[in-house]
Amino acid sequence: MNTFERLSVAFMDEEHEEFVDQLNSIEVLLNGEATDDEVDAALVKLIQHTREHFGHEEEQMAAINFPPYVPHKREHDRVLEGMEAMMARWQDTRDVAWLQGQITNLWKWFEIHLDTMDRVTAHFIARSGNT
Ligand SMILES: [Fe+2]
Numbered sequence: 204m205n206t207f208e209r210l211s212v213a214f215m216d217e218e219h220e221e222f223v224d225q226l227n228s229i230e231v232l233l234n235g236e237a238t239d240d241e242v243d244a245a246l247v248k249l250i251q252h253t254r255e256h257f258g259h260e261e262e263q264m265a266a267i268n269f270p271p272y273v274p275h276k277r278e279h280d281r282v283l284e285g286m287e288a289m290m291a292r293w294q295d296t297r298d299v300a301w302l303q304g305q306i307t308n309l310w311k312w313f314e315i316h317l318d319t320m321d322r323v324t325a326h327f328i329a330r331s332g333n334t
Pocket of ligand 1: 257260275279316320321
């Protein structure tokens with residue numbers, strides 16, 4: 204069970220909490236007796252939620268003319284593409300150990316992203332009063 208560090212912007216914390224809950228649920232599914240369909244549904248939900256979560260951050264960054272908008276959005280796009288590729292490969296191979304490794308990588312990515320790009324973004328959003 205992993206958790207996350209809170210920032211100073213409520214909508215970001217709420218969406219990060221949801222992301223963490225979903226990653227935890229996928230790990231539980233992969234460690235248990237879940238069917239492929241259940242794992243597929245959880246991954247679809249995760250990708251959809253992540254797309255919305257990234258979209259909200261991007262809207263806020265655009266609204267306050269946040270200078271590092273472009274690299275932050277580029278990073279979001281790269282991660283979403285990676286998640287789509289993860290889903291496709293999982294559906295091709297049904298390799299649970301490989302997918303578990305991918306989820307571990309997502310945890311590592313999230314921890315670093317939260318501590319760098321999201322932290323700076325939250326600071327700017329909070330200072331703008333646009334929360
Ligand atoms: Fe972000």
